Amino acid sequence: MSDQTNATSRRGFLQSGTGLAAGAAAAELLPPAALAQPAATNADADLARVQGRRRILLKGGVVLTLDPQVGDFAQADVLIEDGKIREVRPNIAISDETAAVVDAGNRIVLPGFVDTHHHFYQGILRNILTNGLLNPDYNRDVSNTLTAAYRPSDVYAGVLVTALGMIDAGTTTAVDTSQVSHTPEHSDAGIRALQESGLRAVYAYSRGAGAGTKYPQDIARLQQTTFSSSNQLLTLALGGTLDAKIFAVAREAGVPAVSHGVSGNTERTLVELGRMGLLQAGDEYIHCNHLSGIAWRLIRDTGGHVSLAPPIEMAMGHGMPAIQDAIDHGVRPSLSSDVDVTMAQDPFTIMRSTFTLQRLMVLQRIRNGDLKPPALLTCREVLEFATIEGARCALLDRKVGTLTPGKDADIVMLRADRVNVWPLNNAPGVVVNLMNPINVENVFIAGKVKKWRGNLVGIDVARVLRLAQAARDGVLRRADFKVNLLS
């Protein structure tokens, strides 16, 4: 596309729709101050103290460890030491001199949320497909037109704003199901943004488009470079469709396969892969709508994990979310946000959708005369889906997912003393059914404070917003894609 064409389509883009219709135009009109959200800095003495100590004591919170061996507590302390959870119990006696003490009174303290499937690079395209369907809208506009227009710097901006948005909302671990590896430089840009964000992530290296793509063989280079150490927040998987060639590459590389497009329409292929012996324990299967019992048993018996994205699946036409199917076949699902071109990526939205949908389906069965309906999901179970089951799916449950002494300190502190949720009467219930990201006060990842008193730490938020906006503008211009802010 020539500069002349760019200029022309840009004008068309700015003038599209009614009045102030173009997203980029609207954003450009915001005064700089509107984008300059205050970021926490080291000037905050309490923060500096928490950052400067080997030991951090979260004092007097409602603690949901989600580890049945450790139990939950109406009031307890959590001691973090050198980035790991050292102890969880009431009344840990430790002096102010040897630990930074953080008041957790009226806070729910629990493991960070785990999102097992999100296409991070799309962060710059948020809500671009507000009312769209998977087919044809998403496949045409996002997977093809817009994704093809990404440069490495756009991947960097999209991944960074997504990862920071997750931390802001209390998600501490996520699987980036990527899908923008047009060149190795595209892959590297996304990985660099994940590293800079401080999020714990599985990078599921996935396809790209165009002549420059080195998928899937570039996984060998990634293994030898960025992922040569296991002592880091990032781990590697191979993303793809149910394709024997991709599974063979994953098995050769010794990494888990993260599979998209798993549904009743593709399960014959899944069964065939099973017959070929290509499925392994730890593989991840995404969506899984309308699978038969044969496919569910295959996933369960091979040690697979599933990732369900109920809000997106309901809104975009993937089919009925497989919450009950998974439970019925002895598979505890993990949860995921998938894309924010249409729907929120925050864990509260996903948990709430899961809770309400499962209960609706069961209650409708009872209404229709079912005498042996399945059990209604509880908030406590949904919390497990969003934490420990996510950690299992990401193959990180030895490190995170519960507040178990010895695990890494991936912890969120949720404020219960806000007007949207007070008074506090039930801890799992308030998290799953009443809270939203505004209640996320402090976030720790591997014991490092990433969000403090409501603000991201060590992040130049204004820079990230500028980068996201510029990348968005560039992708829209090169794709000649028009957005409409107001309808």
Ligand SMILES: [Zn+2]
């Ligand atoms: Zn997806």
